[in-house]
C-alpha cells in the first residue's frame with residue numbers, strides 16, 4: 001500500500017519530537033501506563049489513559065480528544081472487562097504483547113499482535129491511532145505496525161480510519177455501539193460492510209442481526225443511498241475494493257484543525273456524524289442515518305418504494321405492481337409489500353419490457369449480480385433472457401455509466417431521493433408497458449419540489465392538482 005507523503009512526514013515529525021503528557025514525562029518509547037497517567041499525542045490532539053464512563057466507577061483504557069473539554073471517548077480497549085479499582089496497568093509483557101493488567105498480575109485484555117518484536121513500544125499518533133511498533137524497525141509504513149487500534153474500532157470512525165475488510169489479515173473493521181453511556185461493552189447496534197459473492201458489498205446498520213439501514217451499493221461516485229456524499233470543500237472520501245481489501249474512509253481536506261467523527265449512537269439508534277464547533281464549544285450534528293422512516297430498511301416492504309412528502313413517509317408500489325393487501329396498504333401498514341398486477345409468463349420473456357424509474361436508492365444487492373464490463377444494452381439483454389431477473393441498471397454511474405448490475409427476487413428497500421437518485425429498469429410483462437401511471441409520477445414531482453426548494457406548499461399543490 002502506498003503511504004501518503006503527509007503520513008510519512010507526520011510520522012517523521014513524531015519521531016523527532018517528544019510527546020507531551022499531562023501527568024507523566026514520557027517519550028515515544030513508552031512501555032507502560034498506570035491508571036492516573038496519560039499519554040498525549042505529539043500535537044496534543046488525542047490522549048490515552050484510564051477513564052470511567054458516565055456514572056460508572058469501572059475503569060477502562062481509552063483514547064479521547066485531549067483538547068476537547070467534553071470528554072469524548074473514541075476508542076476503548078477493555079470494552080467488556082472493566083477493572084474495578086485503580087490498579088490497572090497497560091504494559092508490554094516480556095514476549096512483546098500489549099496487555100492490560102489488573103493488580104499487576106491478571107490479564108484483563110490483550111492486543112493480538114501477529115508479529116514478534118524485540119523492542120516494542122507504544123505510540124499514540126495524532127490521528128488517534130494507538131500503535132505498537134518495533135524500535136528496531138525504522139520503517140514508518142502501516143505494515144511495520146505490530147498492532148494498531150485502528151484495526152479494532154469501537155463505536156467511532158475517525159478521519160483516516162478504514163471501515164471494511166482486510167482480506168489478507170482476515171480483519172473486519174466495523175463499528176459497534178456502546179451498551180449505554182455507562183457501559184462501553186458492545187450493544188446491539190453495529191455498522192459494517194457485508195460481503196456478497198458476485199454482487200456489490202453494502203454497509204449495513206444492524207440491530208442485532210436485523211437490517212435497520214443500509215448504505216446502498218457504491219456507484220462509482222458515492223453509496224447509492226447516501227446522495228449527500230458529494231464533492232465538498234471539507235471532506236475527502238474514498239472507497240476501495242480489490243483482492244486485498246474493501247474499505248470506506250473519509251479524511252479532512254482543510255488545513256485548519258477540525259475534529260470530525262462518525263459514531264454509532266445507542267440512544268438514538270443511528271449512525272451520526274459530528275464536528276466540533278470550536279466557537280460554540282459543542283459537537284455539531286451534521287448527518288444521521290436512518291434520518292427518516294424512508295431510510296429504515298424495507299419500510300415499504302418488497303417491490304415497494306418510499307417517498308417523503310411533507311416530512312411523512314408514503315409508500316408506492318413499483319409500476320406494474322399492486323399492494324399484496326389493499327386493506328392493510330390503505331391503513332398505512334406497508335410492510336406486506338407489493339405483488340405483480342399481471343404474473344410474469346416466462347415463455348414469453350422476449351416480449352417483456354422494462355420501465356425506467358429515476359431518482360432512486362437502488363434495491364438491496366443481496367440477490368444481485370455484477371459485471372463491470374457489460375454495457376447497459378448488454379445488461380438489458382442479459383436480464384431479459386433470465387426469467388428470474390427483476391431489474392437492472394449500470395453498475396457505475398461515472399460519465400455515461402458502465403457495467404451491469406442485475407437483481408433477482410424481491411426488490412427491497414427502494415426509496416426516492418429529491419437529488420442524486422439513480423435510475424433502475426424494472427421488468428414488466430408486455431401487457432403492462434404503455435399503461436399510464438400519472439399518479440405516482442405527480443407524487444414524485446411533489447416530493448422533489450418540496451424537498452429541493454423547501455417550498456412544501458408548492459409541492460403539495462402539484463400533488464393535489466395532479467392526483
Ligand SMILES: *[C@@H]1O[C@H](CO)[C@@H](O)[C@H](O)[C@H]1NC(C)=O
Nearest residue numbers: 018026027028029030031032
Ligand atoms: C525513553 O524512555 C525509556 C524508558 O522508558 C528510556 O530507556 C529511553 O532512554 C528514553 N528516551 C529518551 C529519548 O528520553
Ligand SMILES: *[C@@H]1O[C@H](CO)[C@@H](O)[C@H](O)[C@H]1NC(C)=O
Nearest residue numbers: 093094095096097099107110
Ligand atoms: C504476553 O501476553 C500474551 C497475550 O496475553 C500471552 O499470550 C503471553 O503468554 C504473555 N507473555 C508472558 C511472558 O506472560
Ligand SMILES: *[C@@H]1O[C@H](CO)[C@@H](O)[C@H](O)[C@H]1NC(C)=O
Nearest residue numbers: 134136137138139143144145
Ligand atoms: C520492518 O517492517 C517491515 C514491514 O513489516 C518488514 O518488511 C521489515 O522486514 C521490517 N524490518 C526489520 C528490520 O525488522
Ligand SMILES: *[C@@H]1O[C@H](CO)[C@@H](O)[C@H](O)[C@H]1NC(C)=O
Nearest residue numbers: 188207208209210212268269
Ligand atoms: C431492535 O431489535 C429489538 C429486538 O431484538 C427491538 O425490540 C427493538 O425495537 C429494535 N430497535 C429498533 C431501533 O428498531
Ligand SMILES: *[C@@H]1O[C@H](CO)[C@@H](O)[C@H](O)[C@H]1NC(C)=O
Nearest residue numbers: 263264265266267268272285
Ligand atoms: C447520541 O445522541 C444524543 C442526542 O443527539 C447525544 O446527546 C449523545 O451525546 C449521543 N451519543 C454519542 C455516543 O454520540
Ligand SMILES: *[C@@H]1O[C@H](CO)[C@@H](O)[C@H](O)[C@H]1NC(C)=O
Nearest residue numbers: 277279280281282283284285
Ligand atoms: C452556537 O450556539 C448558539 C446558542 O447556543 C446557537 O444559536 C448557534 O446557532 C450556534 N452556532 C452554531 C454554528 O452552531
Ligand SMILES: *[C@@H]1O[C@H](CO)[C@@H](O)[C@H](O)[C@H]1NC(C)=O
Nearest residue numbers: 373374375376377378379400
Ligand atoms: C454495447 O456492447 C455491444 C457489444 O459489445 C455493442 O455492440 C454495442 O454497440 C454497445 N452499446 C453501447 C451503447 O455502447
Ligand SMILES: *[C@@H]1O[C@H](CO)[C@@H](O)[C@H](O)[C@H]1NC(C)=O
Nearest residue numbers: 368369385386387388389408
Ligand atoms: C438466471 O440467473 C440466476 C441467478 O444468477 C442463475 O442462477 C440462473 O442460472 C440464471 N438462469 C439462466 C437461464 O441464465
Ligand SMILES: *[C@@H]1O[C@H](CO)[C@@H](O)[C@H](O)[C@H]1NC(C)=O
Nearest residue numbers: 302303337338339340409410
Ligand atoms: C415481489 O415481486 C416478485 C416478482 O413478481 C415476487 O416474486 C415476490 O413474491 C414479490 N414479493 C412479495 C413480498 O410479494
